[in-house]
Amino acid sequence: MIEGISIYEILSLSSILFFIGIYGFFTRENLIMVLMSIELILNAAAVNFVVINTYLYPDFLQGAIFSIFIIALAAAETALAIAIIINLYKLVTSVEVKDTEVMKY
Amino acid sequence: MERILFYIIAAIMIVFALATVTSRKVLRAVMYLLFVLIGVSGIYFLIDYSFLGAIQIVVYGGGVIVLFIFSVLLIHHVELELEVTPLKKKIIAGLLSAAGLGITLWAIITYPFKAVNTSQPIEVSEIGNKLLSYGDGGFILPFEVISVLLLAVMIGAIVIAKGKKLGKGVSRKEAGAQNEN
Numbered sequence: 001m002i003e004g005i006s007i008y009e010i011l012s013l014s015s016i017l018f019f020i021g022i023y024g025f026f027t028r029e030n031l032i033m034v035l036m037s038i039e040l041i042l043n044a045a046a047v048n049f050v051v052i053n054t055y056l057y058p059d060f061l062q063g064a065i066f067s068i069f070i071i072a073l074a075a076a077e078t079a080l081a082i083a084i085i086i087n088l089y090k091l092v093t094s095v096e097v098k099d100t101e102v103m104k105y
Numbered sequence: 106m107e108r109i110l111f112y113i114i115a116a117i118m119i120v121f122a123l124a125t126v127t128s129r130k131v132l133r134a135v136m137y138l139l140f141v142l143i144g145v146s147g148i149y150f151l152i153d154y155s156f157l158g159a160i161q162i163v164v165y166g167g168g169v170i171v172l173f174i175f176s177v178l179l180i181h182h183v184e185l186e187l188e189v190t191p192l193k194k195k196i197i198a199g200l201l202s203a204a205g206l207g208i209t210l211w212a213i214i215t216y217p218f219k220a221v222n223t224s225q226p227i228e229v230s231e232i233g234n235k236l237l238s239y240g241d242g243g244f245i246l247p248f249e250v251i252s253v254l255l256l257a258v259m260i261g262a263i264v265i266a267k268g269k270k271l272g273k274g275v276s277r278k279e280a281g282a283q284n285e286n
Contacts, residue, residue, distance in 0.1 A: 002151045004108040007220050010148070011213045013115045017122055017141070019206040024126030026198035027190045032131065032176060036138050039169065040122055043145050054152050054227070055220045061235050064227050065244050067157055068236075071164055072251050076258040078169050082176045083266040089180050096188070 118144035
């Protein structure tokens with residue numbers, strides 16, 4: 001835990017990050033920017049896991065370990081999504097959300 | 106001291122997160138995202154979980170951001186600006202996320218968390234033991250599942266990114282058949 005910082009402040013910070021990510025997810029029209037908003041959301045979730053683990057249950061390690069899994073999943077998801085986006089760009093020469101009507105060919 | 110550091114990191118993270126979702130230049134948005142991710146790793150260091158902080162810097166600062174930069178450079182020109190989002194959409198999305206944030210903050214602030222006042226750093230050796238333990242509370246199964254998933258993602262990303270370009274004489278069906286081979 002951090003000296004002088006309560007759990008409320010860190011949870012508020014991570015929820016602000018989460019909803020900034022949600023805002024970007026709604027407003028962005030470019031697939032790469034949508035993916036970056038998802039990264040923001042996943043990071044906020046990982047911070048929540050670690051913070052709740054260390055502040056409320058310091059004797060256990062579940063939250064700490066699940067945040068490692070979240071990071072691994074986020075990296076895997078990013079690599080796969082960028083492969084799909086590059087392939088889609090080869091097919092329709094655009095990465096805007098409105099142009100990607102055909103994902104199956 | 107740590108309190109001031111936390112507030113500085115929090116301010117940097119919020120400002121750069123807002124810049125990430127509003128910047129119109131793609132490459133700059135990626136750099137702003139890098140600042141946010143390093144801020145997250147700073148939070149991990151402050152909580153005395155140095156292992157995850159290091160992992161965060163290695164995986165995000167070294168891997169994911171480089172992947173984003175490569176894809177942006179493959180797809181866009183460096184100076185290309187994104188389309189402006191319609192104002193109506195911005196307002197609706199802003200209102201929705203502000204409402205969600207309000208509800209979440211209200212729920213957090215009114216809930217009486219029973220915080221424990223003992224501070225103990227999370228050791229790497231404990232995490233390693235937990236990840237490979239078969240006993241109660243061991244994480245050997247998710248660990249193996251994640252490793253299989255990473256292998257599948259690696260193969261899948263190679264196969265998908267290798268897809269054939271649609272030429273003039275190649276119809277979509279044929280390109281699909283070529284991809285399957």
